[in-house]
Amino acid sequence: MNEQAPAPINSLSVPRYAEIASFMRAPIVRLEALDAIDIALCGVPFDLGVGFRPGARFGPAALREASRMLRRINATTGVNPFELARVGDAGDAPTHPFDLLVSFDLITSYFSQLSAAGVRPVVAGGDHGITLPILRGLHAGHPLGLVQIDAHADIFDEFLGSRYNHATPFRRAIEEGLLDPRRCIQIGLRGGKATPTDWQWGLEQGIRMLDYDEYESLGRAAVVDEIRRVIGDGPTYISFDIDGLDPVYAPGTGSPEPGGITMRDAQVILRALTGVNIIAADVVEVAPPLDPSGTTAITGANIMYELLCLVASAPR
Amino acid sequence: MNEQAPAPINSLSVPRYAEIASFMRAPIVRLEALDAIDIALCGVPFDLGVGFRPGARFGPAALREASRMLRRINATTGVNPFELARVGDAGDAPTHPFDLLVSFDLITSYFSQLSAAGVRPVVAGGDHGITLPILRGLHAGHPLGLVQIDAHADIFDEFLGSRYNHATPFRRAIEEGLLDPRRCIQIGLRGGKATPTDWQWGLEQGIRMLDYDEYESLGRAAVVDEIRRVIGDGPTYISFDIDGLDPVYAPGTGSPEPGGITMRDAQVILRALTGVNIIAADVVEVAPPLDPSGTTAITGANIMYELLCLVASAPR
Amino acid sequence: MNEQAPAPINSLSVPRYAEIASFMRAPIVRLEALDAIDIALCGVPFDLGVGFRPGARFGPAALREASRMLRRINATTGVNPFELARVGDAGDAPTHPFDLLVSFDLITSYFSQLSAAGVRPVVAGGDHGITLPILRGLHAGHPLGLVQIDAHADIFDEFLGSRYNHATPFRRAIEEGLLDPRRCIQIGLRGGKATPTDWQWGLEQGIRMLDYDEYESLGRAAVVDEIRRVIGDGPTYISFDIDGLDPVYAPGTGSPEPGGITMRDAQVILRALTGVNIIAADVVEVAPPLDPSGTTAITGANIMYELLCLVASAPR
Amino acid sequence: MNEQAPAPINSLSVPRYAEIASFMRAPIVRLEALDAIDIALCGVPFDLGVGFRPGARFGPAALREASRMLRRINATTGVNPFELARVGDAGDAPTHPFDLLVSFDLITSYFSQLSAAGVRPVVAGGDHGITLPILRGLHAGHPLGLVQIDAHADIFDEFLGSRYNHATPFRRAIEEGLLDPRRCIQIGLRGGKATPTDWQWGLEQGIRMLDYDEYESLGRAAVVDEIRRVIGDGPTYISFDIDGLDPVYAPGTGSPEPGGITMRDAQVILRALTGVNIIAADVVEVAPPLDPSGTTAITGANIMYELLCLVASAPR
């Protein structure tokens, strides 16, 4: 146990509905004080990369509120991330409300600061476009592995006339050497295709693209084995697009695709990666204005907690 | 590929939130121009056949909006219905807001016109009562086979003192010779019964009635085999009552019955019927006023797309 | 069949949206007329035991409305509880809106009256705190067995500084001799833990605590066997916390925990207990203000119906 | 004060969220026991007369729930209707879910029974079509006066091909001699017109038709004088279409018309009629499925209470 770990608000004495909402009730830290923490919970309130239904810019705010109800110890793995690491809420990365590329640079710069301070981020998006500037900020000279849970591969070269948006981040990241395609695995792919060759580039790069039909025929346990095989021991990033889940678990997202992963499967898969070399992670595409029941925010906060458990239990 | 196929709006250049909503962004066709299309996407905005919670009259409008987000190529089967056939939005069948029987005649007449023009319909209801006048309009002298996904058998002789409503269409259709009961299969039946003999007539006719208990014990693959066995090669109609699904996928319907088919199962079953002799289909009982999250409309639009793929890939 | 059974409102002649809402449209009975019924459907509108999100005080009202749509005969078991027993809606137990302990005494007294009249209750809560005073009221000298479906064990000694609330009822009930811990089984446990020893006391008492991981690895059929083994032939109470289900079936509850039991599994498990010695039951934690789509109320009403079928078919 | 008045549930001892919902928590009376009451609060769950958005069939259920929060004594007039008269909830008039004309006969018959028993009704609809069969049931040989608050005159001869629906009741009622047009006043009219002659028949009959422009230029006090002048001392019916109010007070209605009467004005106008010869009243067109916030039900319940105060304080 880490003796200096700053404690989150104690929900056994302070009711969950009280006090300013930070992610998982963690203490709020300023960028100037990053040396006080090992892991930064942080937000990227940005959705200019969305081609259809916006709203993910409110993802961080909603996940802060929804994460009030999380407890500290993982029910299955027994991991208590707040003991394994010093965890803080580092606020939101800066963004620009009108300019996508300016926002990307601001986001990159923010994550560079975290990286320079040796702080590992667990991020609440934002649309999936943000993963590119996050990876740029984290880049330390060598490409990372990737576990991507998603209904869509997000490897278009261009989408609606633009090379930078929520349909292209993984193509750009591989082109820029931020990810090693042979250590990338995508799980839950199932959205309809715009052209017959939507996947071609990814397969050529060597990405392990697992559509939902294959996912189902392999079964959950074999999928876990496959993930471990693909990413190996190297440093790996997890990007969890909430639309990888079936829409009943996450209706409040821009591009829901019926027929997806159950929340239970997602939990089991993530928990099975405990101890793996996960150095950072994000959960993206939670769009609160499309989530009147609040279900998606609760789902997203629970996923963010599982990601925190993984980053906290990873080897350092 | 059909060279003359009129293209739907191209979602790679026109954003999905733009332009007048037609089903799956298909071009709008007038009844006078039916020779321009092979398949008509159309609505039947009618819910006078509902005994409990109305609202399905807004089903066509909601499915037009929700279908903005569909892509062209089926993720599993690779079918692109817009290449296989000329597809258009033929608007809505006329109905009468106060008179059920007058509406039935108007609906019948509309589908007779489609039928006479050799156009195959894929229909958005409306309550399940509409399937009777649709079948009347499509009737070409020989009874059809039926695949019905539904929580309820809808074969009452009389319901709340009326012989024509959403609880009786398949009894009437069999009596009228529109359906061949020995080529009819009902899947997902599970609602509580009003009397111990609710199913008796159907079984006597030879309908293959598959309740959810049997569905589960057979398993999805065997169910597909059973469907193919029952309907054989003859022309067949698919009637998909959205309440056949578990209510988490379709809360916005008049008579939700917990414990039903998953959306994934529905997708796999329908896709497994690719190439079968499906000549028309409907998705019914989407009730937008009961669907504040919009989940049901999205589900319904996806089902309608799967039905379109089947009709487009059927032998002609 | 019970010849004198007072019939619920006949939904084949009176539309479901008509008339004053009573549970399952059962006749309304006064406490003075308890000899007219064998089973009392009743509410306990109370949520002062909630530590986070209130609202369950409106559970009984919402379940009365939602139960309009239930039919009489169980689709799987064929049980018609309204024939097996005389069933009435006995209104709500009295409660106090500001004082938890006074409410507990009022609730105990109400259920003592039912018990004294030989009437078996099927209860709509209210938060889970109410199970303690219900059990007190039903107590007849010997401890009962328990089947608890729940995401949380609810066996804290103290929670937020209080010994009586929705996190402690089963600890108190065992301490008071109302339940026999060796005849208690808890199913679906999965919420994160506040301390590593959250479960210790329960295991020491001999409660069979089945978390979701074990639930899944055993499989549904083995779980049913395990329930029957634990409770045996003795009189048993079922307490169904709606948060035992996955939140997609019951988003409107105070402490949703993703990754839970499906509604289908719940139905199958409960139906498999037909004929077991179930003497009373509750469904708790339906919180209508958190349920904008009404899904949770529909789920809860269906569970309440299954519980009624069990109590009606139990040996007397 | 009426010594025998059966008291509604006492909200100073029984919390408002407890017990079966009846209108204003009044005791529930059966039709067989009508001699126990002077005024019947009752529902007409019917919306087959609606040409656009249905849902008013759930009006009575929603108003029962919403009326839980009403207190007994009128804040302005000091009237306590529960002291002035014996008030009960007489349930709902029977209706038929598929047949408008059969429903009309059932409704007429129900109100004839009340009338024969000397019981005055205060009614929750239902769409505006119900006012015709109510007036038929109440008819005692002489035409009544009418105060109608409404955005629409509802005097079409025919609407969407039908003579009986929510756009025609007052034309029919005048033709049938149920109302005396010269003692009829309509307030708040403002919906756009379908034809230039929409009002012609009404003006010819001598109905005092007050559109919102004239309403505003007269001012509230003069409108009250005009109402009193038109209806005089004769027995009068009040029909309050909730869409007479501005939609901000009643968004949950089928045909909202912006720019209408404020709730405050409605309260002041109704209270100013205390002591006038009002023999029955209805509030119609509350459509709960269109009312996600519940605002309209609360508004409707408050209007129903004001109507009760008027009927209770009318000369007998």
Added chain:
Amino acid sequence: MNEQAPAPINSLSVPRYAEIASFMRAPIVRLEALDAIDIALCGVPFDLGVGFRPGARFGPAALREASRMLRRINATTGVNPFELARVGDAGDAPTHPFDLLVSFDLITSYFSQLSAAGVRPVVAGGDHGITLPILRGLHAGHPLGLVQIDAHADIFDEFLGSRYNHATPFRRAIEEGLLDPRRCIQIGLRGGKATPTDWQWGLEQGIRMLDYDEYESLGRAAVVDEIRRVIGDGPTYISFDIDGLDPVYAPGTGSPEPGGITMRDAQVILRALTGVNIIAADVVEVAPPLDPSGTTAITGANIMYELLCLVASAPR
């Protein structure tokens, strides 16, 4: 009356819930067929100019749906715009989902086409940023007058680091000579200020800036006089930001400001401009994802109808 006027769908025979939704059920026209109409109802689905809460890109879709319920003849003025002019739904202006400036050029080009064809637009936005490219497209060499109903002046030089967004259009339009500031009047201004000099530039240009305090003290009639005085006889554009209204009439907008204009006042003011030289108009900032009750869409559709009446009755 215009003999060739293409009729909208007749709501006296086709129910309002039927058929593809076009603005006010007007016939759909293609850009190639602009000579068939005098007035184009059209949408600009764009919200990249929003600094806080997006969603207005769905404004045109929502107003098409909501406008189903409008009738043809203005209740107060008697104007029937469908008789005075040939009115069609010209679809949506093209936009780009990721690039604000590209979108502005696309919008300008669309309105240039309308202008070249002599067709006058009545526009549904979209955020307020769109008014600039609309005015560019309509520009015919001479600056226009402006009636702006709005909570905010929208004359910032720069906002969040950008010169083009929904806070700057009127500054840019005046700078570009599209508007004559001395013929511009802004009504309903009331939002809090970011700096003490927020208004300074506008006052220096000679814009008549009427905040809500002055609006109230002048009174509605004097405000109408002031509008007429400022705009005179010259060609004038009306830009109606829905947040000019009090938020109770339009909660579904990005920046609601309590304490605003009532819908009634807006109707009266607009109707008082009948016959004035209004050559085009827009209603902007309706954001459907923020409008769960649909109130704002109904309000917006009614305003759009009033604007249509003005453009239809203007001198040509």
Added chain:
Amino acid sequence: MNEQAPAPINSLSVPRYAEIASFMRAPIVRLEALDAIDIALCGVPFDLGVGFRPGARFGPAALREASRMLRRINATTGVNPFELARVGDAGDAPTHPFDLLVSFDLITSYFSQLSAAGVRPVVAGGDHGITLPILRGLHAGHPLGLVQIDAHADIFDEFLGSRYNHATPFRRAIEEGLLDPRRCIQIGLRGGKATPTDWQWGLEQGIRMLDYDEYESLGRAAVVDEIRRVIGDGPTYISFDIDGLDPVYAPGTGSPEPGGITMRDAQVILRALTGVNIIAADVVEVAPPLDPSGTTAITGANIMYELLCLVASAPR
């Protein structure tokens, strides 16, 4: 201007949807650092004093989120509270989720700390019960004056068997010498009465009780004069129950009463008190679970801002 004033987050550079939500984006201060501020924005998340519909415990969280959209300078008065005083968000007062009286002591203690540090609070509730412990905490030996905007007088001696709840705070406060009844004025009273003598005690004490009828007949300007006359120059507390407003402005509250004060009137009245000796204030009864559209939270945040302007501009 206060040179040391800590600035709230600058909304001209940091988008409003970014960063952790504090009240009005003010800097977050710890209780240990109270000397850094003059005014504390703070929450009291408590609703155990509610007799009907709970939810106000989430008021502070919702107002923090909604206050993101406020600007700094008052549109009418020109007051910039962040220049006049050092303003911080001091988090929430501690409360106990199960024990009303323990909570009251915790709340009192928190406000005593603020008071001891010379910090003036502007409070977001919470139900109206909290005003009593706030006043206890602020008590400095002399009774305060009171401006109460409310639909209910909240001066019951006992309510539902309890002397401490949201219906009794002002009786207790006067009895305890915390308020001087002759310097108390209540505005907007209008809820129905439970007994004819509901107001008697208040009138006897000399409270100026202004019901809505009198409010309307006096007119807004005279009401302002009356407020100034009653409270005079002495230190005064403002307690703003959101249900004092008409429910259209604040539907999300436990006990809405139709026919109340408009938001505009509330703004004008509060702004007219600029410079008066207001030493603290609260806005209470915002209940987010009853506020699906978020309207009430926006209204409440705007009221809280007006209260801040008053406290900031008061003489010290």
